[in-house]
Amino acid sequence: MSRYAGIDSGSWTTKAVVIDDDGRVLGTAVTRSGADLAVAAGRVYTGALTTAGLAPGDVSAVWATGFGRHTVTFAHGSRTELDCHGRGVAFYVAGPVVVVDIGGQDAKVIRLDASGQRIGHRMNRKCAAGTGSFLDEIALRLGVDTGDLDQLAAQSGEALELSSFCTVFAGTELLALIRTGKQPADLAMAAYRSLVKRVQAMDVFQGTLVATGGVVAYHPRVVALLQKALGSEVIVPPHPQEMGAFGAALAARDGAVSVGPDGGGRGDR
Amino acid sequence: MNHDGMAGYGEDRQAGRPAGLRSAEALRDTMGAYYRTLGEGSGGRPPVAWCSSVGPVELLRALGFAVFFPENHAAMLGAARSANRYMPLAHAQGYSQDVCSYLTSDIGAYLAGETPLSAFGLTSVPRADVLVFNTNQCRDVRDWFEWYGRRWDAPVIGVRSPRSIEQVTDGDVDAVAKQIEALIPTLEAVAGERLDGSRLALAVAAARECSDLWGACLGTAAARPAPLTFFDGTIHMGPAVVLRGMEEACAYYRTLLAELQQRVVEGVAAVPGESLRLYWDGMPVWGRLRALATTFAEFRTSVVASTYCNSWIFSDLDAGDPIRSMARASLNLFIARSEAPKEQYIERMAGQFGVDGLIFHDCRTCPNNSNTRYAMPQRLSSRLGLPSLVLDGDVNDLRCYSDEQGRTNIEGFVEQLADARAARRQAVGG
Numbered sequence: 001m002s003r004y005a006g007i008d009s010g011s012w013t014t015k016a017v018v019i020d021d022d023g024r025v026l027g028t029a030v031t032r033s034g035a036d037l038a039v040a041a042g043r044v045y046t047g048a049l050t051t052a053g054l055a056p057g058d059v060s061a062v063w064a065t066g067f068g069r070h071t072v073t074f075a076h077g078s079r080t081e082l083d084c085h086g087r088g089v090a091f092y093v094a095g096p097v098v099v100v101d102i103g104g105q106d107a108k109v110i111r112l113d114a115s116g117q118r119i120g121h122r123m124n125r126k127c128a129a130g131t132g133s134f135l136d137e138i139a140l141r142l143g144v145d146t147g148d149l150d151q152l153a154a155q156s157g158e159a160l161e162l163s164s165f166c167t168v169f170a171g172t173e174l175l176a177l178i179r180t181g182k183q184p185a186d187l188a189m190a191a192y193r194s195l196v197k198r199v200q201a202m203d204v205f206q207g208t209l210v211a212t213g214g215v216v217a218y219h220p221r222v223v224a225l226l227q228k229a230l231g232s233e234v235i236v237p238p239h240p241q242e243m244g245a246f247g248a249a250l251a252a253r254d255g256a257v258s259v260g261p262d263g264g265g266r267g268d269r
Numbered sequence: 270m271n272h273d274g275m276a277g278y279g280e281d282r283q284a285g286r287p288a289g290l291r292s293a294e295a296l297r298d299t300m301g302a303y304y305r306t307l308g309e310g311s312g313g314r315p316p317v318a319w320c321s322s323v324g325p326v327e328l329l330r331a332l333g334f335a336v337f338f339p340e341n342h343a344a345m346l347g348a349a350r351s352a353n354r355y356m357p358l359a360h361a362q363g364y365s366q367d368v369c370s371y372l373t374s375d376i377g378a379y380l381a382g383e384t385p386l387s388a389f390g391l392t393s394v395p396r397a398d399v400l401v402f403n404t405n406q407c408r409d410v411r412d413w414f415e416w417y418g419r420r421w422d423a424p425v426i427g428v429r430s431p432r433s434i435e436q437v438t439d440g441d442v443d444a445v446a447k448q449i450e451a452l453i454p455t456l457e458a459v460a461g462e463r464l465d466g467s468r469l470a471l472a473v474a475a476a477r478e479c480s481d482l483w484g485a486c487l488g489t490a491a492a493r494p495a496p497l498t499f500f501d502g503t504i505h506m507g508p509a510v511v512l513r514g515m516e517e518a519c520a521y522y523r524t525l526l527a528e529l530q531q532r533v534v535e536g537v538a539a540v541p542g543e544s545l546r547l548y549w550d551g552m553p554v555w556g557r558l559r560a561l562a563t564t565f566a567e568f569r570t571s572v573v574a575s576t577y578c579n580s581w582i583f584s585d586l587d588a589g590d591p592i593r594s595m596a597r598a599s600l601n602l603f604i605a606r607s608e609a610p611k612e613q614y615i616e617r618m619a620g621q622f623g624v625d626g627l628i629f630h631d632c633r634t635c636p637n638n639s640n641t642r643y644a645m646p647q648r649l650s651s652r653l654g655l656p657s658l659v660l661d662g663d664v665n666d667l668r669c670y671s672d673e674q675g676r677t678n679i680e681g682f683v684e685q686l687a688d689a690r691a692a693r694r695q696a697v698g699g
Contacts, residue, residue, distance in 0.1 A: 067673050079684060080681040081677065081681075082677065082684070083681060083684050083685075115692070117689060118684070118685045118688065119656065119685070119689075120650075121681055121682075121685070122659075123677070125661050259680060259684050
């Protein structure tokens with residue numbers, strides 16, 4: 001039985017997943033990416049191996065993904081997060097599928113055909129609205145931890161809207177609402193609605209919908225609001241935050257081909 | 270439009286750097302000589318006309334003007350990555366961050382008293398005696414020229430073209446031809462001479478020859494592998510922009526065409542190991558030209574054709590009917606057309622150059638040259654069965670472009686195209 005690992009070097013967090021030949025997840029780890037992406041990658045790889053009860057020598061291949069994929073010097077190859085999120089979702093859900101991945105710094109819509117082949121993608125513009133950074137900013141303004149935002153929104157009783165187009169303006173709009181005595185719970189819910197509206201505007205959503213990413217993992221309200229907005233069930237597969245790393249591990253298992261000149265970026269660019 | 274005959278990913282890992290063209294030296298000489306003429310001393314110097322890049326330059330040649338193209342100057346600022354240093358100066362004057370970053374970077378550079386033309390002995394952009402625009406491309410050129418016109422008390426004249434044209438009619442041509450004719454008295458007064466019809470015919474003939482030669486150069490990229498890329502084209506189109514209507518441009522393109530044809534014969538690729546071929550619509554990102562060329566080359570992907578480089582092919586020019594043919598050429602320009610003819614154009618180009626996908630640059634400050642905002646990529650992808658990618662960026666304002674997001678978008682697109690090709694091969698091979 002061979003084992004494979006995937007490292008997702010994201011903007012906020014770095015994730016690692018170790019799988020076996022059948023794609024069963026043996027171990028995972030997540031850490032803040034921080035300023036040294038290579039260190040974070042090494043840390044999560046060690047962490048995932050530990051939870052799997054394995055040593056580095058037990059792993060046949062490691063592949064990297066995420067914006068810091070080229071800094072994972074011990075990876076044998078890399079694919080973009082567009083590929084890996086799609087690849088990971090295709091393992092769990094039969095196509096055609098539309099994947100919505102909401103990460104710390106970007107949001108992606110990935111389209112897969114019936115065979116799981118990627119046929120298109122959209123990314124958010126150079127802007128934080130519609131991403132985890134937006135929720136971080138709102139949580140800061142409300143004086144709560146981002147992780148507590150979902151719980152706070154659960155107490156919402158009044159439907160409020162944040163109409164601003166950008167994160168900074170939404171922040172000032174929030175302050176104006178606070179001055180008028182609006183409740184933090186309603187403001188937290190308004191922030192979620194705003195995020196969902198931004199995602200909803202990225203593409204036409206039809207057919208099977210799957211949501212992944214750290215925001216989906218820690219803010220289940222986003223999924224509920226997305227379902228309501230799109231009028232369709234949204235599937236959340238296992239390990240939504242680690243889906244990119246899982247896809248990278250599958251790429252390692254499947255012997256995917258890196259499109260770059262150096263076999264996919266082993267940090268020598 | 271599937272081209273499975275090329276080497277696939279994973280078979281040949283020898284991706285290389287883009288191969289340079291020998292003609293680059295002649296290009297430097299040609300462009301350098303042109304810029305130096307703009308700085309020649311005022312004693313006996315011909316009057317200077319500023320002209321928008323697809324404006325009625327042939328008329329200015331025939332009247333003996335030294336012609337300066339501020340869009341070329343702005344592109345130099347972008348390519349030198351100095352544009353972002355200058356733009357805030359123009360923003361402070363009231364020119365929004367959302368209007369043409371060519372305009373804001375050029376005006377900003379003027380206010381800063383700096384110019385890349387200093388490499389050619391100029392201390393400033395040449396002071397205009399007259400500024401001549403054509404709004405066939407956008408309104409911004411007129412606003413841009415009027416800023417200088419007010420500063421220098423120089424006449425700003427031009428052609429107010431119809432835009433979003435479905436079919437160019439004789440009526441449209443008549444209307445624009447009349448506007449071109451109406452420019453003549455002012456231009457004659459500034460030039461201090463009468464327009465000579467035979468000189469105009471010669472300028473139109475030279476512009477047409479330049480246009481045909483440039484078109485032939487770009488056409489060589491239909492070969493497999495392509496001998497030049499869009500990124501090469503953006504550099505080598507210089508003479509077609511600033512020397513249209515002059516023999517110097519024709520001479521340069523004869524040299525370039527000979528080299529490109531030789532490359533085709535010898536199978537020399539601009540992108541070694543060319544595997545995928547793409548079409549580029551929209552403006553270049555001047556400050557990332559080299560980086561993007563290198564990125565695509567690393568992925569053994571050749572951007573073989575573009576709307577942008579082809580916009581300086583004016584096949585309607587006719588020395589036998591100078592002014593009407595100038596009018597027709599300016600109206601038939603891609604940027605002046607409506608969605609349907611634009612889509613037909615890209616469809617024709619995609620077929621001619623055998624591309625695997627389409628890239629659309631959504632240029633933040635150039636809505637007129639961004640064909641992403643009314644769902645054209647979606648319509649074309651659906652109709653042609655060609656995947657498309659939209660890159661967010663800007664022609665000069667690098668604040669609007671994310672290197673990392675751009676690279677991931679491109680790499681993800683290449684992965685998608687390469688995987689689709691591999692799947693087709695597998696299906697064919699059983």
